[in-house]
Amino acid sequence: MKSGGSLSxxxxxxxxxxxxxxxxxxxxxxxxxSPPAPELRVVLYDLHAxxxxxxxxxxxxxxxxxxxxxxxxxxxxAGKS
Amino acid sequence: xxxxxxxxxxxxxxxxxxxxxxxxxxxxALVLAIGLYLKEQANTGEDFFMAGREMTAWVAGLAFxxxxxxxxxxxxxxxxxYKYGILAAHWYWIGAIPAMxxxxxxxxxxxxxCKTHSVxxxxxxxxxxxxxxxxxxxxxxxxxxxxGINMYAMAVVMxxxxxxxxxxxxxxxxxxxxxxxxxxxxxxxxxxxxLQFFLIWAGALLIPILGLVEAGGWSGLKAKIxxxxxxxxxxxxxxxxxxxxxxxxFSNNPMGINWVGIVFGLxxxxxxxxxxxxxxxxxxxLSAKDLRSAELAPIIGAAFKMLVPIIVILPGLLGLxxxxxxxxxxxxxxxxxxxAWSKAGQAEGLHxxxxxxxxxxxxxxxPGLLGLxxxxxxxxxMSGMAGNVSAFTTVWTYDIYATLINKxxxxxxxxxxxxxxxxxxxxxxxxxxxxVMQAQSIMDYVxxxxxxxxxxxxxxxxLGMLWKRATPAGGFWGLLAGTLSSVGMYTWVKIDPEAVRYxxxxxxxxxxxxxxxxxxxxxxxxxxxxxxxxxxxKPKPDSELADxxxxxxxxxxxxKVSMFHRPVFWxxxxxxxxxxxxxxxx
Numbered sequence: 001m002k003s004g005g006s007l008s009x010x011x012x013x014x015x016x017x018x019x020x021x022x023x024x025x026x027x028x029x030x031x032x033x034s035p036p037a038p039e040l041r042v043v044l045y046d047l048h049a050x051x052x053x054x055x056x057x058x059x060x061x062x063x064x065x066x067x068x069x070x071x072x073x074x075x076x077x078a079g080k081s
Numbered sequence: 082x083x084x085x086x087x088x089x090x091x092x093x094x095x096x097x098x099x100x101x102x103x104x105x106x107x108x109x110a111l112v113l114a115i116g117l118y119l120k121e122q123a124n125t126g127e128d129f130f131m132a133g134r135e136m137t138a139w140v141a142g143l144a145f146x147x148x149x150x151x152x153x154x155x156x157x158x159x160x161x162x163y164k165y166g167i168l169a170a171h172w173y174w175i176g177a178i179p180a181m182x183x184x185x186x187x188x189x190x191x192x193x194x195c196k197t198h199s200v201x202x203x204x205x206x207x208x209x210x211x212x213x214x215x216x217x218x219x220x221x222x223x224x225x226x227x228x229g230i231n232m233y234a235m236a237v238v239m240x241x242x243x244x245x246x247x248x249x250x251x252x253x254x255x256x257x258x259x260x261x262x263x264x265x266x267x268x269x270x271x272x273x274x275x276l277q278f279f280l281i282w283a284g285a286l287l288i289p290i291l292g293l294v295e296a297g298g299w300s301g302l303k304a305k306i307x308x309x310x311x312x313x314x315x316x317x318x319x320x321x322x323x324x325x326x327x328x329x330x331f332s333n334n335p336m337g338i339n340w341v342g343i344v345f346g347l348x349x350x351x352x353x354x355x356x357x358x359x360x361x362x363x364x365x366x367l368s369a370k371d372l373r374s375a376e377l378a379p380i381i382g383a384a385f386k387m388l389v390p391i392i393v394i395l396p397g398l399l400g401l402x403x404x405x406x407x408x409x410x411x412x413x414x415x416x417x418x419x420x421a422w423s424k425a426g427q428a429e430g431l432h433x434x435x436x437x438x439x440x441x442x443x444x445x446x447x448p449g450l451l452g453l454x455x456x457x458x459x460x461x462x463m464s465g466m467a468g469n470v471s472a473f474t475t476v477w478t479y480d481i482y483a484t485l486i487n488k489x490x491x492x493x494x495x496x497x498x499x500x501x502x503x504x505x506x507x508x509x510x511x512x513x514x515x516x517v518m519q520a521q522s523i524m525d526y527v528x529x530x531x532x533x534x535x536x537x538x539x540x541x542x543x544l545g546m547l548w549k550r551a552t553p554a555g556g557f558w559g560l561l562a563g564t565l566s567s568v569g570m571y572t573w574v575k576i577d578p579e580a581v582r583y584x585x586x587x588x589x590x591x592x593x594x595x596x597x598x599x600x601x602x603x604x605x606x607x608x609x610x611x612x613x614x615x616x617x618x619k620p621k622p623d624s625e626l627a628d629x630x631x632x633x634x635x636x637x638x639x640x641k642v643s644m645f646h647r648p649v650f651w652x653x654x655x656x657x658x659x660x661x662x663x664x665x666x667x
Contacts, residue, residue, distance in 0.1 A: 007118060009140060009272045013279050016111055020104055020283065020456075024449035027100045031447065042447045044291050050450050053287055 008073055014064025021057030024050050093244035094436065095443040101452025108280065108456045109257055112273050112463070116261025119269045126492045129266035129499050130198060130475045131368050138374040140275055142381030145365040146389075147274035150281060151465025153231050155393055155458065156238060159441075160434035162397025163415055165336045166306075166321025167666060169397065170390045174324075175348040178659045180356035181383035182652050184366070185376045188357050190636055191546050192367060193375045195628045199367075199472075200360040200542065201480040207545040207629050208556030210484065215560055216541075217480035219534045220360060221473055225506050228469035229513025235462040236514070241422070242439040243455065251514050254459065258466045259507035263500045267368060267475070270467040274365075277460035278385075284457025285392040288438070291445040292399035305402035309412055321401065324666040337589035338597065346597025350604040354539035361472040373640060376648035383655045387662065393438075400437040403444075470510070474502045533571070536600035537563020540607035548615075549623065549630045555615030563607025570599045 028050030035041070066072075097105075123129045136144070162169040197203045201220060205213035236250040261269045296302040303322045310318030320327040320334045327333040328340040356362060356379075369375035404413040413432070420426045421433035432440060442454040478498050483490045490498070541560045544551045573580045574595065582588050585598040626633045644650050 009275050012111065012115055012272065013276055016108070016276060016280065017283065019107055020280075020453055023100060023104055023107075024453065027447075027449035036447075043444050044295060045447070047291070047294070049287055049291060049445065050447055053450065057283055 007070055008068040010064050010068040011070065011073070014061050014066070014068060016061065017057045018061025018065055021054050021059070021061050023054070025054030025058055028054050094242045094432075094439050095451060095455075097243065097452060097455070098448040100448045101455065104449065104452035105456050105459065108460065109253075112257060112261055112276070115272050115276070116264040116269045119265030119272060122268060123264070123266040124496065126495045126499075128268065129496045130478065131364075132266070132268040132271055134368055135370045136271060136365075136368045136374070136378075138369060138377035138381055140271060141366055141369040141374060141378035143278045143385070144271040144274040144368075145362055145378055146382040146385050147278040147281075147464045148362050148365055148468030149465070150278065150389065151231060151461050151468075153234055153462070154465070155281070155285065155461050156435045156438045158393045159397040159400075159438040160415075160436070162394040163400050163437045164397075164434050165334075166401070167324055167394060167398065168320075168327075168334060168336050168338075170324060170394045170666070171343050171347060172352075173386060173390045173394070174659060174662060175343060176352040177356060177386050178383050178655065179348055180352040181379045181386065182656060183353065184357040184363070185379035185383075185648055186652050188543075188546060189366065189375050189379065190372060191629060191631075191634060192363065193369070193372050194634055194636075197367070198479045199476050200358050200363055200538075201476055203542065203629075204545070204556065205480070205484065207626070208541075208551075209553040211553065211557035212541065212560055213480055214485065215557065216534075216538060217476050217484075219564070221476050221481060223534060224361065224469050224473040224476070225509050226513050228466055228473070228506070229510040230517055231462070231465060231469075232510055233514035233517045235458075237422075238435065238439070238458075241433075241436065242458075247518070251511060254463055255466065255507050255511055255514075258463050258470060259504055262467055262470050262474070263503040266496075266499065267364065267471050270471040271365060271368060273467060274464045277464040280453075280460045281457045281464075282392065284453040284455075284460075285396075285438075285442075287450060288441045288445060288454075289391050289395040289399065292396065292403065292441065296399060296402050302398060302402050306398065309402060312412065313414065322398070322666075324663060326667055331587040331589045331594075336594055337587060337591045338594035339587075342585070342590075342594050342597040342601075346601040349601075350536050350539065351597060351600045353543075354535040354537075354600070354604070358538045358542045359535055360476060361468045364472050364475060365468075372637060373642075373646075373648060377651065380648055380651045380655055384651075384658075387655070387658060396438050396441045400441055404437070404440060466510070470503055470506050473506045474499050477502050477506075533564050533567040533603070536567065536604045537607035540604045541611060544608060544611050545630070547631045549626055549633060550615055550620050551611060552615040552618040552620045554618040555611040555613075558614045559607045559609075559611025562610040563603045566606045567599055567603035570602065 028048060032048055032051060035045075122133070127133055158169055158172065161172075192203060195203060195206055197206060199217070201213045201217035204216050232251050232255055233247075235254070236245075236247040239245040239250040240247055261273060265272070293299065293302065296305055306321055307318050310321060315335075317327065317333055317335075325340065328338065328343060331337050331339050366375055366378045369378050400415070404415075405411065406413045415421070415432050415434050415437060416426065418433035418435055421431040421436070439458075442451065446454050478495050482498055482502075483495060487494070537560055540563055541556050544559070545556060570580075570584050574584055579588075581590055581595060584590075584602070585595045587594070590598070623633055628634050640646075
């Protein structure tokens with residue numbers, strides 16, 4: 001979409017998902033290596049949702065950030081004109 | 082826990098870790114950065130108020146949906162699904178999908194071709210200044226009040242869930258919205274709404290996924306709900322997991338409603354009124370770059386709207402099945418908010434229906450995921466508020482200031498006015514929030530007032546679009562009669578509760594059922610008065626109705642695109658999926 005500049009909304013979404021995904025993934029890995037006390041664990045802790053959910057968000061975020069990066073958008077706009 | 086957080090936290094549902102705070106702070110920084118980035122692209126009236134009319138179908142469609150997906154919507158409807166069961170899903174399916182498709186395929190051409198800036202603007206072109214003034218003043222007044230009330234309700238939830246100070250929550254969230262909307266106008270609001278849409282899903286989707294794993298799938302969930310409600314001696318517990326089969330009679334379901342109220346009150350009037358004439362959502366679609374995008378946008382919104390029950394209705398049902406008291410191990414029964422938040426309720430540790438979503442969030446989400454879930458709730462609040470503020474700004478500037486106060490206002494003056502009105506609108510909203518804090522009963526009345534206006538407006542707009550004989554006098558008096566009759570019915574029931582048997586056809590009708598029937602009657606009154614007055618007053622000549630009314634609006638020739646790019650094709654796909662969902666959960 002035309003954003004009025006070289007940054008697409010999808011790029012911002014990618015950055016947001018990637019940063020959030022990375023933070024959650026790192027925290028999840030830390031928790032896996034150093035588990036909290038049983039009484040502090042959330043329900044279904046053993047599924048390690050923060051690891052795989054963080055990973056999914058990170059992958060999606062990196063994809064969006066790369067696919068709609070400012071450089072690629074500029075190249076696309078130049079190709080159109 | 083981090084000592085810094087102890088300042089805010091007392092007895093709260095969840096406690097945030099530093100990782101959660103990083104995620105929340107990053108979110109605030111990103112939305113402000115987007116506002117700053119887009120400031121340079123909001124120089125003209127078309128840029129500031131209509132986002133340059135250059136949004137793609139996807140962006141306009143997701144913003145259209147996101148403006149409605151506020152945090153109160155998320156938490157309130159999750160609470161309603163706990164209270165009423167799967168019946169709450171009607172507000173996402175029959176209460177949205179037919180109206181969105183109708184907007185896309187029937188009404189959008191008129192809105193788009195006449196190039197109006199707003200729904201009151203359309204009324205001005207179609208009926209004249211009387212109907213426009215009535216609708217724009219009501220809309221501006223109600224929007225800013227609703228914005229404040231939502232702000233207050235959100236802050237209360239933040240206090241209950243996180244222990245945050247109410248003033249702190251109100252100021253930080255509303256000032257952030259004010260900055261990014263005042264800087265970048267509608268384009269900034271739309272960009273942030275699309276971002277918020279993704280964050281809401283990222284933060285909330287994990288609850289139904291893990292909940293279904295714990296419950297043993299959909300069949301396990303239904304069995305657990307049946308077992309729990311039977312243990313609590315709830316009448317007709319099966320009604321909590323069926324959409325239609327219990328709507329034959331008012332007394333067979335927890336909402337006290339029948340199929341007539343759902344199909345005609347909700348599906349044909351309230352949802353049509355909201356999704357096709359409430360400028361808060363319609364403004365997003367008006368920003369689309371061409372007619373095909375404008376038609377596709379509500380269809381894309383409808384496709385995602387059908388999925389929203391996954392993150393709203395399912396958590397409520399999962400709460401019914403899975404929530405247990407951490408101390409006794411027995412079933413945890415949620416109660417109405419006024420009871421839960423009373424001193425006695427707080428002393429007993431009771432939780433309100435609206436807390437079911439945060440409770441489920443705390444159940445499954447540890448550090449990091451919890452921050453993302455809370456960010457989803459804050460994002461929902463901010464997208465809803467930005468929707469209110471940007472719609473208010475446009476209606477004030479174009480339909481009140483430039484029409485009634487300064488008819489010769491230049492484009493530059495309008496943009497300046499838009500930026501200032503954004504600031505003033507937020508300040509008034511903050512004032513409303515604090516007013517509600519002093520007198521909470523205002524909340525009930527203002528929410529009812531808002532509904533008074535939307536249902537008759539649909540009657541006025543749809544007659545104006547489809548019936549060329551409707552006259553300016555008919556439009557004005559019909560809208561006024563519909564609004565006043567709705568106020569009258571509401572007041573009647575308040576004064577004499579027995580009157581509910583006439584207004585909602587049953588003494589068992591709960592609040593939602595009363596809203597449905599009141600909307601149905603006031604819309605019918607609006608239509609009858611509009612038709613009656615139109616038949617005895619002079620209509621506008623056809624030449625003045627070109628591009629405004631069916632039969633006098635030449636539609637541009639269909640683009641030569643493949644079937645997969647045509648709005649009608651995707652409209653049919655969405656309609657088929659909608660019907661399948663009704664049958665699946667019958």
